[in-house]
Amino acid sequence: MAEAVSVIGSYISPYVRKVLACLELKGIAYRIDPIAPFVGNETFTRLSPLRRIPVLIDGELVLNDSSVICQYLEDRYPTPSLYPADPGQRARARWLEEYADTHLGDVLVWKLFFQLGAKRFLFREEADEAMVRRAREEEIPAALDYLEAQLPPTGFVFGELSIADLSLASFFRTAGFVKYAIDASRWPRMAALVDAVMALPAMRRLADIEDRIVRVPLEQQRAVLADLGVALTADTVGGAPARRGFR
Amino acid sequence: MAEAVSVIGSYISPYVRKVLACLELKGIAYRIDPIAPFVGNETFTRLSPLRRIPVLIDGELVLNDSSVICQYLEDRYPTPSLYPADPGQRARARWLEEYADTHLGDVLVWKLFFQLGAKRFLFREEADEAMVRRAREEEIPAALDYLEAQLPPTGFVFGELSIADLSLASFFRTAGFVKYAIDASRWPRMAALVDAVMALPAMRRLADIEDRIVRVPLEQQRAVLADLGVALTADTVGGAPARRGFR
Structure with a gap:
């Protein structure tokens, strides 16, 4: 893969977890920008019009919605398949x-x-x-x-x-x-x-990270994740808390 | 096709309309049971656990959620395709x-x-x-x-x-x-x-039906639809209003 894909979203979100699980299981390299919707800045609003996580960025392509993203990963990176054939x-x-x-x-x-x-x-x-x-x-x-x-x-x-x-x-x-x-x-x-x-190795890798950051305030998560060897995006779309976008 | 598929749902619902549009455009014969979620009986609850419409029944297969159904129709009846190839x-x-x-x-x-x-x-x-x-x-x-x-x-x-x-x-x-x-x-x-x-012929066919029944009470819709030549299911899952399930 020429360039790693990136994911915007918190490790605590089940929607983000689905996407990270697909990436891990398919062996796709990725970087993460660990934010929550309520801290997203204006760039986040532009990338995610409903201010939801996760967002997947693959080159020029920006995708929202975990189900859309997982199906895209299946279509674009079909092996191993995570959707039944029938x-x-x-x-x-x-x-x-x-x-x-x-x-x-x-x-x-x-x-x-x-x-x-x-x-x-x-x-x-x-x-x-x-x-x-x-x-x-x-x-x-x-x-x-x-x-x-x-x-x-x-x-x-x-x-x-x-x-x-x-x-x-x-x-x-x-x-x-x-x-x-x-x-x-x-x-x-x-x-x-x-x-x-x-118990799957991919889920255990994610769970280990989740356990280490679940009680860490968002603004400190990048530092903790870097210490754990997680690949982070260069920039973040976190920052100015605009409004609550969780729901 | 050996047997027509059937759809449970109101012509007024945009979720049902998506599914009917796919069926019309793909030339798949179907029967309809024109109900709304708040009039579904216990059979409806069994077929649609969240009491939502549409429900698609194709032989033994019972499917919920309009997006899931439309994607199934594409997978099962791929021509003409309604999803971009890229x-x-x-x-x-x-x-x-x-x-x-x-x-x-x-x-x-x-x-x-x-x-x-x-x-x-x-x-x-x-x-x-x-x-x-x-x-x-x-x-x-x-x-x-x-x-x-x-x-x-x-x-x-x-x-x-x-x-x-x-x-x-x-x-x-x-x-x-x-x-x-x-x-x-x-x-x-x-x-x-x-x-x-x-303006598509498939959408005009549906719109003509919608215009004829939009102000017709649900319990009279089957009769009006039959007069219009619409293929109806033999049985209905409408009946006992259990609770409001619209939202």
């Missing part, structure tokens, strides 16, 4: 990715992780306890019931590792930062799936 | 589709069409006037500014017709039901693009 299974994999992006994003990230983690830590605001309780007691169990019914007795969703497995695990990993863990006695297939994905 | 352009097309699904869905459908149309007509509730005003005066113009800058001087976004054009036009078509029209003096490329898509 059109029906490929569609089912994309649906599980969409379900994770929207519904798990809502119940695991917004209603749990953001309330208990980011909101307190970054904005010094209290969690919405009623929202958290409802997510824990009703919404997340209902989502796990649905997902459990989609999985085979053992192994990855479609046999070979695919974007479906990476997506589901990425969201539960972020929920793990606020101590959420799937009850393996109630949802054994989902618990085993997340464990299997998180 | 991976970078294909990714850009998927991004514009995602931008339409999420952001135009928010500002054109939820904040405009739903408030001024469906909410009054179906639920006898008043529109949130402040929300409508902000959408009209700020959010929709900002989205059009962004989109105008993405378009070539003339023609479809990537030269040949693609999912990007179909997606963008589908959302503005639904906004048109509450008399919204793009100001061609301010956004000439976007206005011309929507006009060009809506």
Whole structure:
């Protein structure tokens, strides 16, 4: 590869994790600019019109949306493939990715992780306890019931590792930062799936980095990441906090 | 084709329209079950876990999410292609589709069409006037500014017709039901693009049907559609209004 691609986004985001997992698994060299949406400057707004992360930059091409980016990486760098070959299974994999992006994003990230983690830590605001309780007691169990019914007795969703497995695990990993863990006695297939994905060398490399920076303030993350040997972009689009763009 | 595929969903929905447009353009025979999410019965919940439309059923395969469905139709029925061949352009097309699904869905459908149309007509509730005003005066113009800058001087976004054009036009078509029209003096490329898509024979066939049923109560739509010669599913998953699932 002539030039490394770059990724704008936080290691804590499940959407960013999906993209980094695809890059790692496909062996594509990349640099990262570790920002969160609420610290993006005007360049970030230009690169990401909805002020969302991740952003992928590959030469002249600037791409938004984790699902669009992962599919692009598959199209542009097809080996190893992370999408099932059969059109029906490929569609089912994309649906599980969409379900994770929207519904798990809502119940695991917004209603749990953001309330208990980011909101307190970054904005010094209290969690919405009623929202958290409802997510824990009703919404997340209902989502796990649905997902459990989609999985085979053992192994990855479609046999070979695919974007479906990476997506589901990425969201539960972020929920793990606020101590959420799937009850393996109630949802054994989902618990085993997340464990299997998180045991992949590529995911362990990312998890090691995540663990080292999860409580490091954003403005200090570049220094910590550089110490860890992570390849960083020369410039950052972080800086002037314009407005909250997390949601 | 041995057996027609079927689609669950309302002709008024931009998400359903994208799927019907792909089916029409690819010449795939289909039957429709014209329901809206808030009238779906328990079978609907089983087929669409987030109670969203459209649902595509192709033999044993049940698929949710309009983007997943359109991409499946492309993979399974590749001719004529509705996705650019170049991976970078294909990714850009998927991004514009995602931008339409999420952001135009928010500002054109939820904040405009739903408030001024469906909410009054179906639920006898008043529109949130402040929300409508902000959408009209700020959010929709900002989205059009962004989109105008993405378009070539003339023609479809990537030269040949693609999912990007179909997606963008589908959302503005639904906004048109509450008399919204793009100001061609301010956004000439976007206005011309929507006009060009809506002039396609496939889109005109759909628009003729839409115009005939847009003010017909859901429970009477099957009869009106049958009179128009539309192929309907034998059974319906409409029925018991469980809860509002529109948003």
